[in-house]
Amino acid sequence: MSRQFTIKVPATSANIGPGFDVVGLSVSLHLTLTVSIPAPSGQPHSAPSITYTGEGADEVPLDAYKNLTTRVSLYVLRCNNIRSFPSGLKIHAHNEIPFGRGLGSSGAAVIAGVLLGNEIGQLNLSTERILDFALMVERHPDNVTAALIGGFVGSYLRELDEADTAAASVPLSEVLPEYPPDAGEDWGLDPPPPPSGIGHYIRFGWSESIKAIAIIPRFELSTAKAREVLPLQYSRKDLVFNLQRLAVLTTALAQNPPDPDLIYEAMKDRIHQPYRKTLVLALISPVSPLPAKSPIQIPGLPEVTSSITPATHPGLLGICLSGAGPTILALATSNFDKVAEDARSIFKSENIEVDWKVLNIAGGSEVTQIQI
Numbered sequence: 001m002s003r004q005f006t007i008k009v010p011a012t013s014a015n016i017g018p019g020f021d022v023v024g025l026s027v028s029l030h031l032t033l034t035v036s037i038p039a040p041s042g043q044p045h046s047a048p049s050i051t052y053t054g055e056g057a058d059e060v061p062l063d064a065y066k067n068l069t070t071r072v073s074l075y076v077l078r079c080n081n082i083r084s085f086p087s088g089l090k091i092h093a094h095n096e097i098p099f100g101r102g103l104g105s106s107g108a109a110v111i112a113g114v115l116l117g118n119e120i121g122q123l124n125l126s127t128e129r130i131l132d133f134a135l136m137v138e139r140h141p142d143n144v145t146a147a148l149i150g151g152f153v154g155s156y157l158r159e160l161d162e163a164d165t166a167a168a169s170v171p172l173s174e175v176l177p178e179y180p181p182d183a184g185e186d187w188g189l190d191p192p193p194p195p196s197g198i199g200h201y202i203r204f205g206w207s208e209s210i211k212a213i214a215i216i217p218r219f220e221l222s223t224a225k226a227r228e229v230l231p232l233q234y235s236r237k238d239l240v241f242n243l244q245r246l247a248v249l250t251t252a253l254a255q256n257p258p259d260p261d262l263i264y265e266a267m268k269d270r271i272h273q274p275y276r277k278t279l280v281l282a283l284i285s286p287v288s289p290l291p292a293k294s295p296i297q298i299p300g301l302p303e304v305t306s307s308i309t310p311a312t313h314p315g316l317l318g319i320c321l322s323g324a325g326p327t328i329l330a331l332a333t334s335n336f337d338k339v340a341e342d343a344r345s346i347f348k349s350e351n352i353e354v355d356w357k358v359l360n361i362a363g364g365s366e367v368t369q370i371q372i
């Protein structure tokens, strides 16, 4: 029997200030796949067809063996003894999540890939197992967990025993190998399956009055590069600074009405944002030309936080880097356009063009069967 279904995965903003690699928030931009699988026929095997519209359409590979989402789905299938895509598989992706801006585009692509493998193979994986597969690809849990579960989510990775640590530490190149163009059923070894129960999470409350304003510079910054600049060790003072704020923040964002004084301070961070300010121009691949100034900082955050506050902009709750940046996220209950336009002016004075969007908190990933 032929089948059709859609997979809809939200964007995410990770960290929310002090929660580096711990918290994520799903927001109302989506990656949506529309998938059709014909009934098996006696025809020769045909390769998957991918079409793609929206964000990233000019750069995303349309070869199923190179595209992140379909490679992840093949990982899931191969771990479950299904060694190739079904013949005649058609996927249309429509993407609203800009690439490399700190809004979890890769986390969404990974979750979409795991859900795609699960549906193609009719594997009936549990939520926990879906998360295991995603964590073998995107190894920090904040984006993928929030994209899967939806809402404001905190997560940790279980301490693994020696065998599971080895299984979870295989290089990404074994999980997502470089498939040759003609990779068929016989190509390559079976990939290593994930250990069970790697990720654990909880959804926090979220005050319905709070929206997220994403101020999105028109250049990309790869998350991998923005992680390379972080130190391996931190002082006790800085760790305590973040822990104190994160503990307060997770409950403060659920209160009605939210308390701006409490939240503004609780969204401060000393673990990642200060280091990411100093990223140099060479690390940034421009989508539009950047000002000729080097080294360049992730621009705007110190200027925006010092001049846009709850006192100057009533309704504002707090400001942070979204994920690894360069997007800046402001949480607010009102005055959204004023906050965004004033942030835009600050960027403009640095010759940086930005787009901004007022986003709602989104639900988790959804798979919907289409009756045909």
Ligand SMILES: Nc1ncnc2c1ncn2[C@@H]1O[C@H](COP(=O)(O)OP(=O)(O)O)[C@@H](O)[C@H]1O
Pocket: 031, 056, 060, 067, 068, 069, 093, 095, 098, 099, 100, 101, 102, 103, 104, 105, 106, 107, 109, 221, 222, 223, 224, 323, 324
């Ligand atoms: N929908 C998608 N389909 C395929 N690949 C994607 C998709 N979304 C993101 N990617 C890949 O992920 C990269 C961006 O990942 P990353 O640097 O982690 O930034 P982000 O903060 O957007 O997650 C893109 O350059 C692209 O290679």
Ligand SMILES: N[C@@H](CCOP(=O)(O)O)C(=O)O
Pocket: 012, 013, 014, 015, 020, 021, 022, 101, 102, 103, 104, 105, 106, 107, 140, 142, 143, 223, 226, 227, 272, 322, 323, 324, 325
């Ligand atoms: N905790 C991670 C989150 C990265 O999010 P992304 O949306 O930038 O991929 C980090 O800060 O590195």
